[in-house]
Amino acid sequence: MKILPVKGTRDFYPEEMALHNWIVDGWKKASIRNGFEEYDGPIFEYLQMYQVKSGDEIVEQLFSFKDRGERDLAIRPEITPTLARMVNQKINALPKPIKWFSLPRLCRAERPQKGRLREFFQWNIDIIGEDSVLADAEVIFTTVDYLREVGLTPKDIKVKISSRKLLATVLKKIGVPDEKLNPLYTLLDKKVKLPAEVFSTTLTEQVGGEMAGRIIAFMGSQTITSIENIVKAEAGDQLEVAIKELEDCACRLNQMGISDYCVFDPGIVRGLAYYTGIVFEVHDIQGDLRAICGGGRYDNLLRDFGGPAVSATGMGMGDCVLEILLREKGLLDKKITSRTLDYYVVPIAGELLDEAVKLTAGLRTKGFKSAFSYKAAGLSKQLKNASEQNAKFCVIIGDEFKAGNVVVKDMASGQQKTVPLEDFLGNPEKF
Numbered sequence: 327m328k329i330l331p332v333k334g335t336r337d338f339y340p341e342e343m344a345l346h347n348w349i350v351d352g353w354k355k356a357s358i359r360n361g362f363e364e365y366d367g368p369i370f371e372y373l374q375m376y377q378v379k380s381g382d383e384i385v386e387q388l389f390s391f392k393d394r395g396e397r398d399l400a401i402r403p404e405i406t407p408t409l410a411r412m413v414n415q416k417i418n419a420l421p422k423p424i425k426w427f428s429l430p431r432l433c434r435a436e437r438p439q440k441g442r443l444r445e446f447f448q449w450n451i452d453i454i455g456e457d458s459v460l461a462d463a464e465v466i467f468t469t470v471d472y473l474r475e476v477g478l479t480p481k482d483i484k485v486k487i488s489s490r491k492l493l494a495t496v497l498k499k500i501g502v503p504d505e506k507l508n509p510l511y512t513l514l515d516k517k518v519k520l521p522a523e524v525f526s527t528t529l530t531e532q533v534g535g536e537m538a539g540r541i542i543a544f545m546g547s548q549t550i551t552s553i554e555n556i557v558k559a560e561a562g563d564q565l566e567v568a569i570k571e572l573e574d575c576a577c578r579l580n581q582m583g584i585s586d587y588c589v590f591d592p593g594i595v596r597g598l599a600y601y602t603g604i605v606f607e608v609h610d611i612q613g614d615l616r617a618i619c620g621g622g623r624y625d626n627l628l629r630d631f632g633g634p635a636v637s638a639t640g641m642g643m644g645d646c647v648l649e650i651l652l653r654e655k656g657l658l659d660k661k662i663t664s665r666t667l668d669y670y671v672v673p674i675a676g677e678l679l680d681e682a683v684k685l686t687a688g689l690r691t692k693g694f695k696s697a698f699s700y701k702a703a704g705l706s707k708q709l710k711n712a713s714e715q716n717a718k719f720c721v722i723i724g725d726e727f728k729a730g731n732v733v734v735k736d737m738a739s740g741q742q743k744t745v746p747l748e749d750f751l752g753n754p755e756k757f
């Protein structure tokens with residue numbers, strides 16, 4: 327019986343694993359230099375946790391199951407609810423602001439497609455306990471800091487920024503009743519993925535033609551100020567507050583030197599239900615791919631999970647779209663180094679294998695990456711093996727061993743020296 331991998335999952339052979347580790351290392355380094363500390367949680371939680379606030383789309387994509395005690399559980403589709411739960415548990419003991427990052431493996435029962443799988447890795451950074459827009463800007467900066475480091479420029483990607491507060495206020499001013507807001511967010515979030523007529527017809531069915539027209543005009547606004555042509559702000563109202571937050575955020579991003587990556591785009595809604603303020607997504611300029619990452623402010627989630635009202639903002643970046651984009655841009659070439667060895671130890675005859683094993687163990691104990699040949703094949707075959715494994719030196723245990731010597735061959739220059747085994751093992755780097 328041939329067992330196939332499950333649809334939407336990946337096998338990481340060493341080559342893919344090397345690439346994956348390179349991506350994850352970059353995420354870690356960017357998090358640490360921006361002041362975030364690592365955390366993690368369990369890979370499954372109570373099903374209910376995702377039903378509280380993540381939104382219908384995520385709930386439909388859950389891998390859920392009953393355990394032997396009939397408890398309803400689900401594999402994590404995101405880590406933000408776990409983060410909220412963990413922070414709530416220790417809220418008084420944790421110094422604020424909390425700046426944490428995580429690199430969870432997540433599962434969503436999505437239809438697998440380009441950039442979307444059923445199992446993926448996601449870099450998360452979150453700042454909890456800081457309500458100023460500076461925290462939103464810092465999350466965006468950290469995201470760009472990483473993307474810029476791997477070689478993506480403003481010609482490749484754009485950070486599209488908007489605000490749930492702005493959207494909610496505009497929708498209410500247009501006349502959308504409160505109870506229709508959440509289902510509407512799900513539809514509006516799909517705008518870019520749907521053909522224009524399908525989106526317009528579905529929107530009209532939900533809110534009527536007049537409101538649909540105004541919503542489409544709002545989502546197409548190019549500047550923050552042009553929103554006032556669609557709905558008017560009144561002094562001190564939520565629209566004015568939302569606009570001010572977006573302007574402050576733009577100002578901070580300018581101070582941080584990343585304005586060229588950022589653009590205001592009221593078409594950004596975000597699929598998850600818990601966002602309350604500034605939201606953003608990073609997209610490739612061509613718009614061929616799904617979002618590289620997304621995030622925003624979620625000031626009510628900790629309270630909704632039974633904790634105090636503590637503000638929070640963050641983002642999640644998957645590894646799939648990122649990898650596709652980096653490959654398309656040629657930014658992965660030469661990045662992934664294959665296995666290298668300091669020493670490859672070659673016994674020239676079967677009876678010398680014992681010595682090869684001892685010498686290799688000695689080198690490893692001293693901290694050198696070393697391997698030995700299991701079989702005493704001809705020397706040229708052994709040297710070929712050594713160069714296939716990118717060994718810097720070959721240590722040949724051959725005829726010279728009778729006199730207590732080994733031959734150390736520099737694989738780059740081809741030069742070789744005969745040296746006493748004891749001396750070599752005492753200080754391998756000397757030779």
Ligand code: HAM
Pocket residue numbers: 403404405406434436441442443444445446448450451452597598617618619620621622639640641642643644645646647
């Ligand atoms: P999200 O928009 O659901 O947000 O996912 C964020 C990113 O995760 C996406 O932009 C994409 O890169 C990746 N992603 C999502 N689903 C898949 C999939 N099926 N296959 C591959 N990659 C995927 C969240 O998850 C929020 N919890 C992020 C967040 C953290 N907001 C605040 N803090």
